[in-house]
Amino acid sequence: MSPSAESGSPYENITEMTLLTPIKDGEADELAQVLAAVQIAEDSPIKKISTIHYARWVILDEGARLLFTSNFDGTWEKYLRDFSEKIPEGLDAIWGHCVGWPGAQPFAPFRKWVDRHQVPANLFYAAYPESTVREVQRALDWKEKTERFVAELAKPPRSS
Amino acid sequence: MVVSVGRVLQENLGDIQGNLLHAYHMPVARYAFYRLEDPASGRAWLGKLSDRVTSATRWSEGDKPSSTMNVALSFRGLEALGLPTATLASFPEEFRLGMAERSEILGDVGESAPECWEDALKGDGLHVLVEIHAQTTTALESHTEWLESVSQAAEGVVVEYVQDAALPKTGTEHFGFVDGISQPSVEGSALPELPGHGTPVESGKWKPLRPGEFILGYVGEDGLASETPTPAALGLNGTFVVFRKLHQRVADFRQFLRTTAQALWDTDDPEKVELLAAKLVGRWRSGCPLELSPDQDNAAIANNPQINNNFRFAQDPDGERCPIGAHIRRANPRGSLDATDTLVRRHRILRRGLPYGEWLESESDDGADRGLVFIAVGSSISRQFEFVQEEWINKGDLFFLDGEKDPFVGANDGTGKMTLPGPSVPFIFNLQRFVTVRGGEYFFMPGLEALRKLAQGKWSADS
Amino acid sequence: MxxxxxxxxxxxxxxxxxxxxxxxxxxxxxxxxxxxxxxxxxxxxxxxxxxxxxxxxxxxxxxxxxxxxxxxxxxxxxxxxxxxxxxxxxxxxxxxxxxxxxxxxxxxxxxxxxxxxxxxxxxxxxxxxxxxxxxxxxxxxxxxxxxxxxxxxxxxxxxxxxxxxxxxxxxxxxxxxxxxxxxxxxxxxxxxxxxxxxxxxxxxxxxxxxxxxxxxxxxxxPNNVIGGGKVTRESxxxxxxxxxxxxxxxxxxxxxxxxxxxxxxxxxxxxxxxxxxxxxxLHENVGSFESYLDETSKHFEGGKEALAAKFVGRWRNGAPLATHPTEEEANGLAARWNQAYVSMKKAEADHDDGAYATASNVYADVRKELVAFDYDQDLAGGRCPVGAHVRRVNPRGGLEFGRSGAFASRGALTNRRRILRRGLPYGICRDRSRDDGEHGNIVMMLVASIRRQFEFVQQQWMNYGNDFKLGNDKDPLLGNHSDDPDGIDGRMTIESTPGSGKPPFLCAGIPRFVETRxxxxxxxxxxxxxxxxxxxxxxxx
Amino acid sequence: MSNIAGKAFAMNLITPIERKQVKWNKVAFWLLTPSKPRNFLNWFTKRLGPRFDFAAKLNGLITLSMIHYARWVIVKPEEWPHLGTEQPREDPAYAYQLFFSNFNGSWAQYVDSFSAGIPEGLDGLWNKNVGWPTSVPQGPFHDYVRHNEVWTNYYYSAYPMAASNDIKSSKRLRNELLDFIDRSEKMGAKEFQREYHKLLSSLQGNPNPDFTAEEKFPCLGQMAPTPIVSLASVAVRRARVEIRSVEEVHDAE
Structure with a gap:
């Protein structure tokens, strides 16, 4: 794997990450169960990292490897630090099933492991590359409220 | 490199420099910057200084010295002392690069950009920072005399720049606010634990931060020992110090308050001007927090250290009392980002420093230089000072304040905006920059033992 | 084959x-x-x-x-x-x-x-x-x-x-x-x-x-291809x-x-x-429909008939808004259409083959005016609102949003969503101020793929607005507007003519006019x- | 297992490609990457005819406006990591092209819109792949996508309620409103009304083709959950609610 922390994103503010990591022999089923449990949990641990737009884990090749992709705001380094600091248990529960996982903490070996397994995208497209997660959420909130306001003005008085 | 996880801070206060964990509370200070032209003579000079460096050992009643001295080294300074490449490389990247190189991250752009800094603060010559704090001007001068004589005797030790600082007669900083009320409390520092100074815990109480956040070699909030440079003994009991000379545009600030109050409420009634000032900062000028007294200043709150910092923003999620974008809420969001504060406690800063320049008496600008010597202390410049500066002061994205910068110290350019949630007037527009950077550098402030060993050349490549 | x-x-x-x-x-x-x-x-x-x-x-x-x-x-x-x-x-x-x-x-x-x-x-x-x-x-x-x-x-x-x-x-x-x-x-x-x-x-x-x-x-x-076929890049x-x-x-x-x-x-x-x-x-709630039009059109320039036309994209007499934006034009077209139809029927009844041929040609010409249009001259919806019923069920070339050449063909996103419609009304509406009673439409739709044609149009174009960049707004007439006060509001934006300085007209609180029975x-x-x-x-x- | 997070659908498509063909696709990816040198290339490729007009192909993608994020990655056999003896040796015969996207709408809507709307674009990016059937006719194309698609084990979106269009319109709405609030501070009642009407009419969307898509983006539609795209996902969601309520009962006990 190309040893590069480089993102395949051509955009200034948004970074993409694609990680391909081999799953330990025979642990794919257990991993799938962990992921399923996270999926149906009320609150995703990912939510704690407020810079992630989208993220997914996919088990590939009949359990041979795990794919992780995400799109996030800011730099690669800061993003990884967030991961390591905010949801170390979650990461351990997932990537602990992968070969060579050093643990989400301390930071340096974790960073090295991610670096080693990252593949930069050859082509990356973002529909609104200049917006951070918070900006998007904020704008959506504005829209919802504005709509309600404009509609209140428009509504005819109800007859009943 | 992990040193020891179970180290107890209190037992090591004698090896930690003063004014880091505990503020000296002295009214005058002098910051002298030296350039070292020769490693050997530089080390010898440092050796002489090290004998008089003030430690963190607590003074007993009546024992407070009339002056103190502390010493820190920039990365160029460590190079100038002849440390080997491997040791130099073990320091964090941002420290190695120095403040000027990090200007994009810090928002030091426009008039605050390094190319606009004072000439002496621009170059690579800020090797050693010597801070003298004193009770009186006389004490300051006499300590300085000693320092000068020692320095003149040393070959190749050149004074690059000297900055004096003193609390104005108002006892406030130059915009008129009582400063320095909120500081993180540190586990094992032997400081009284005032409510609001640590990190909020669920019971409504506060817990001191773990020492590794501020001193190298101790356990930090992540449960791990803070990383130190190698050899470990060099880092142990040391920390990083950020020095910034911040010029304040006092006349502009006062003018802005008046015209904005006029625009918002159609009045320049002093009460409204004060309210606006408080909204920008999050505290009334007395130091009384908006969170505890949103409608008027309250001296009783301001002067009571058991109360004046004892609040969280969690009960004010929309910022109707203290705006989410107010300066103190950005610089320390307390419990407002999440209940257990995990998003805040790794980004705290100990602030030291003092105003400089004369109080502005006139309405219009008198052209004099006045502002603040800003000192920030932490075990990681990038995770603490730089993070706060970039993410909280100049971005605010984490608070859903996309595009808004700190109204008080942010890198605004005249088009800045601030959201003021409340019944009327939701926004302030056209914010400009009230504070510009005149220069600064990142320093490493070693423990006393490490300083002596540095002076002895124990780790130097050439000895 | x-x-x-x-x-x-x-x-x-x-x-x-x-x-x-x-x-x-x-x-x-x-x-x-x-x-x-x-x-x-x-x-x-x-x-x-x-x-x-x-x-x-x-x-x-x-x-x-x-x-x-x-x-x-x-x-x-x-x-x-x-x-x-x-x-x-x-x-x-x-x-x-x-x-x-x-x-x-x-x-x-x-x-x-x-x-x-x-x-x-x-x-x-x-x-x-x-x-x-x-x-x-x-x-x-x-x-x-x-x-x-x-x-x-x-x-x-x-x-x-x-x-x-x-x-x-x-x-x-x-x-x-x-x-x-x-x-x-x-x-x-x-x-x-x-x-x-x-x-x-x-x-x-x-x-x-x-x-x-x-x-x-x-x-x-073959002339009936006009308005009924798929759009090319010609007029x-x-x-x-x-x-x-x-x-x-x-x-x-x-x-x-x-x-x-x-x-x-x-x-x-x-x-x-x-x-x-x-x-x-499909049952039609005539009472709700008429009273909504009455109430809302009090504030609408052009009045009730114009508002009714904006809902559907055609005037009630059938004339399309895209080409006949004023009531006067619409009435003119409707009168000619009716005339042509009557002449054709008369010729047929009279067994007059010659007259019939002439009359049916006239009829075909008038019919053309009813169907020969697209929305390229009306992208903003100033004439026919983007969310109007006929524009939703058949956007013609409209999904290219004026970016000519964005897609392989102008109707690329429309041509596989077309539906052949048959059926008749049922019942008699005896009191136009009430919703109850037995009256509505028997709609019969003929398609080669129920999923790709009918269900898609029903779901994505009638009960959703994303493809038209209208968020979750639904078809004003046929959308399943919620009866639940906390549900999605029945909403339609009637766009104003760009540059007119006039605001768009917002219809809010639209009730469900049509119910599946x-x-x-x-x-x-x-x-x-x-x-x-x-x-x-x-x-x- | 879920490919759905609110209005978003996760597509993972992994398709083999002959090693010697990899370079062609990498060139195509590079040509499509929005960066500065592309401007000249656009000018150049436009003159080569529509087949090479990459900007136009991107135009179709933007007009479809269904995607939040998409990426293409090619991994060559020697790039698959081998971390020691605990991992079996592999000998893949092909390189693999990985495609991941986050889009709005149903699977069929997405796949069909691509094959109908921008068939050349798809063929340009996949036709070097082993077994690519071309994007039209749709039957074999559907089969190819289904066969090579991998289901997502865990899928997260920070704003599940929003379609790509919702985000674009929200952003524009917010900018316009803020600007209006700033401008309107000193307006009298009459002027305010006039300007407010102007604002609304601009928010309805502007058809001038010279305007960017974002500038003329309609902003007045509502935002709410999407209509149900798949009965299976409804069933899954119901089951999930049931599991949770059972758990809550247990917790309460």
């Missing part, structure tokens, strides 16, 4: 009539829809065999004046369609049953979440008959006033015939009638004006059924502006718009010349397939 070259006509004798012919245009303006359950496969097949000679095909009718009447118009038409359960009851082999598409197998009730049949449109509120095991749909179309009794007599014969096969073939009761009683059939009828003339209107007062897709091989007037009021749609969008066994044969059951002979029928009984998915086999089914000859091996 069959060629679909437009010059080579379809085998109209093998295709059921209503697929190609809009019966109401042929003066069959009353209808009865009868549902059966088959509990004995053999009897069911016998019943079918008995019916076969009466099934109306798409073969052209010779006009009454023709000297040799090759294929005279029948007094009443008859057509037949099956649900999947019906085909199973008739004992089609499993190997064949398993090859039908999933949504047809599931049926309309099970697809209600996809279709947005919730609230008052939920199946529990439907006419009870639709919750019974519906197997077979027979529909009869007959003449209007004063000859409605012909349909009645014909229906009586059908009832007698069916009795022969009971038990084993059961006519299902439970169509709600006007008196609330449950009936054995659903009736339908065109509406009449005060003078007793037949109209093309439905209960809300709009002229209906103006625009229908035009596809290859039907033998229809919409020329023949060059349109191309016929591929037959496979509406009939199984022919190439479709993706250059392949549509998904079809096996064996191919069972599928070819057949299609799917989506049957919906019944329906099912049917398969409409070819004559060949009907014969195969009736003789148990379907063999996919």
């Amino acid at each position: 069959m060629s679909t070259d437009p010059d080579i006509p379809l085998d109209l004798h093998d295709i059921q009539g209503n697929i190609i012919k809009a019966y109401n245009r042929e003066d069959y303006v009353t209808a009865r829809y009868v549902l059966y359950q088959v509990t004995d496969g053999a009897k069911g097949r016998e019943f079918l065999a008995e019916l076969l000679p009466y099934v109306t095909t798409a073969a052209p009718w010779s006009r009454e004046s023709a000297v040799r009447a090759g294929n005279p118009k029948p007094p009443v038409t008859l057509n037949i369609a099956f649900t999947h359960q019906g085909l199973e009851a008739l004992e089609l082999p499993a190997a064949s049953l398993l090859t039908f598409p999933q949504e047809f197998v599931s049926g309309m009730v099970k697809r209600r979440e996809i279709l947005g049949d919730d609230g008052k449109s939920a199946p529990e509120h439907w006419d009870p008959v639709w919750l019974k095991p519906v197997h077979l749909l027979l529909w009869l179309n007959g003449p209007g006033r004063p000859n409605e009794h012909v349909l009645d007599e014909y229906h009586g014969m059908l009832v007698e015939l069916a009795k022969k096969f009971a038990p084993g073939v059961e006519c299902l009761s439970g169509h709600r009638g006007e008196d609330g009683a449950e009936r054995d059939y659903q009736s339908g009828s065109a509406l009449y004006d005060e003078d007793g003339n037949i109209t093309a209107k439905e209960h809300f007062g709009y002229s209906d059924g103006i625009s229908n897709p035009f596809f290859k091989g039907t033998g229809a007037n 919409p009021d020329t023949v060059e502006g349109w191309e016929p749609l591929e037959t496979g969008e509406f009939l199984l066994g022919y190439k479709d718009e993706a250059f392949e044969y549509p998904e079809a059951p096996l064996p191919p002979l069972l599928a070819r010349n057949g299609t799917y029928l989506v049957f919906r009984k 019944g329906g099912a998915y049917f398969f409409v086999p070819s004559m060949t397939a009907l014969r195969m089914i009736s003789k148990a000859l379907v063999d996919p091996t």
Whole structure:
């Protein structure tokens, strides 16, 4: 794997990450169960990292490897630090099933492991590359409220 | 490199420099910057200084010295002392690069950009920072005399720049606010634990931060020992110090308050001007927090250290009392980002420093230089000072304040905006920059033992 | 394989009539829809065999004046369609049953979440008959006033015939009638004006059924491709502006718009010349509609009629907003259209072939004005709102949003979502200030893929607005607006003319004007397939 | 296992590609990457004819406006990591092209819109892949996508309620409103009304083709959950609610 922390994103503010990591022999089923449990949990641990737009884990090749992709705001380094600091248990529960996982903490070996397994995208497209997660959420909130306001003005008085 | 996880801070206060964990509370200070032209003579000079460096050992009643001295080294300074490449490389990247190189991250752009800094603060010559704090001007001068004589005797030790600082007669900083009320409390520092100074815990109480956040070699909030440079003994009991000379545009600030109050409420009634000032900062000028007294200043709150910092923003999620974008809420969001504060406690800063320049008496600008010597202390410049500066002061994205910068110290350019949630007037527009950077550098402030060993050349490549 | 070259006509004798012919245009303006359950496969097949000679095909009718009447118009038409359960009851082999598409197998009730049949449109509120095991749909179309009794007599014969096969073939009761009683059939009828003339209107007062897709091989007037085919990059009021749609969008066994044969059951002979029928009984809340228009139009420039036009994209008289933005223009067009229609009918009644030819040419020209448009000159919706009903169900080239060349063809996102519409209104609205009563539309939609055509349009274009960049706004007229005060508001933006300085007009709180009262998915086999089914000859091996 | 997060659908498509063909696709990816040198290339490729007009192909993608994020990655056999003896040796015969996207709408809507709307674009990016059937006719194309698609084990979106269009319109709405608030501070009642009407009419969307898509983006539609795209996902969601309520009962006990 190309040893590069480089993102395949051509955009200034948004970074993409694609990680391909081999799953330990025979642990794919257990991993799938962990992921399923996270999926149906009320609150995703990912939510704690407020810079992630989208993220997914996919088990590939009949359990041979795990794919992780995400799109996030800011730099690669800061993003990884967030991961390591905010949801170390979650990461351990997932990537602990992968070969060579050093643990989400301390930071340096974790960073090295991610670096080693990252593949930069050859082509990356973002529909609104200049917006951070918070900006998007904020704008959506504005829209919802504005709509309600404009509609209140428009509504005819109800007859009943 | 992990040193020891179970180290107890209190037992090591004698090896930690003063004014880091505990503020000296002295009214005058002098910051002298030296350039070292020769490693050997530089080390010898440092050796002489090290004998008089003030430690963190607590003074007993009546024992407070009339002056103190502390010493820190920039990365160029460590190079100038002849440390080997491997040791130099073990320091964090941002420290190695120095403040000027990090200007994009810090928002030091426009008039605050390094190319606009004072000439002496621009170059690579800020090797050693010597801070003298004193009770009186006389004490300051006499300590300085000693320092000068020692320095003149040393070959190749050149004074690059000297900055004096003193609390104005108002006892406030130059915009008129009582400063320095909120500081993180540190586990094992032997400081009284005032409510609001640590990190909020669920019971409504506060817990001191773990020492590794501020001193190298101790356990930090992540449960791990803070990383130190190698050899470990060099880092142990040391920390990083950020020095910034911040010029304040006092006349502009006062003018802005008046015209904005006029625009918002159609009045320049002093009460409204004060309210606006408080909204920008999050505290009334007395130091009384908006969170505890949103409608008027309250001296009783301001002067009571058991109360004046004892609040969280969690009960004010929309910022109707203290705006989410107010300066103190950005610089320390307390419990407002999440209940257990995990998003805040790794980004705290100990602030030291003092105003400089004369109080502005006139309405219009008198052209004099006045502002603040800003000192920030932490075990990681990038995770603490730089993070706060970039993410909280100049971005605010984490608070859903996309595009808004700190109204008080942010890198605004005249088009800045601030959201003021409340019944009327939701926004302030056209914010400009009230504070510009005149220069600064990142320093490493070693423990006393490490300083002596540095002076002895124990780790130097050439000895 | 069959060629679909437009010059080579379809085998109209093998295709059921209503697929190609809009019966109401042929003066069959009353209808009865009868549902059966088959509990004995053999009897069911016998019943079918008995019916076969009466099934109306798409073969052209010779006009009454023709000297040799090759294929005279029948007094009443008859057509037949099956649900999947019906085909199973008739004992089609499993190997064949398993090859039908999933949504047809599931049926309309099970697809209600996809279709947005919730609230008052939920199946529990439907006419009870639709919750019974519906197997077979027979529909009869007959003449209007004063000859409605012909349909009645014909229906009586059908009832007698069916009795022969009971038990084993059961006519299902439970169509709600006007008196609330449950009936054995659903009736339908065109509406009449005060003078007793037949109209093309439905209960809300709009002229209906103006625009229908035009596809290859039907033998229809090639000029009718205008407005009915798919858009090219040429002008919409020329023949060059349109191309016929591929037959496979509406009939199984022919190439479709993706250059392949549509998904079809096996064996191919069972599928070819057949299609799917989506049957919906839609109640119209006339009271809500009129009062909403009255209230809201108080603030709307142009008044009630203009607002009604904005909802649909056509004036109630049928003139399209895209080309006739003022009421005056619209009325002019409607008058000419009516005139042309009357002349044509008169010539026909007079058996005057020459006059008829002239009149039908005039009629065709006027008709062109009703359909020959697209939205490229009206991207912002200043004339026809982007969210108006007709613009949603057939956006023409509108989904390119004026970026010419963005897609492989202008109608790339539209051409596979077209729907052939048949059906008639039902009931009489006696009090226009009330919602209750029995009146609405029997909508019959013919498509080669229920999922890709009907369900998609219903879900994405009627009950959602994302494709038009309208967020979650729904079709103002047919959207399943929520009755729940916390639900999504019924909302429509009526765009102002750009540059006019006027604000758009926002309609909020739109109630649900149309409620689903019944329906099912049917398969409409070819004559060949009907014969195969009736003789148990379907063999996919 | 879920490919759905609110209005978003996760597509993972992994398709083999002959090693010697990899370079062609990498060139195509590079050409499509929005970066500065592309401007010249656009000018150049436009002149080569529509087949090479990459900007136009991107235009179609933007007009479709269904995608939040998409990426293409090619991994060559020697790039698959081998971390020691505990991992079996592999000998992949092909390189693999990985495609991941986050889009709005149903699977069929997405796949069909691509094959109908921008078939050339798809063919340009996949036709070097082993077994690529071309994007039209759709039957074989559907089969190819289904066969090579991998289901997502865990899928997260920070704003599940928003379609790509919702985000674009929200952003524009917010900018316009803020600007209006700033401008309107000193307006009298009459002027305010006039300007407010102007604002609304601009928010309805502007058809001028010279305007960027974002500038003319309609902003007045509502935002709410999407209509149900798949009955299966409804069933899954219901089951999930049931599991949770059972758990809550247990917790309460």
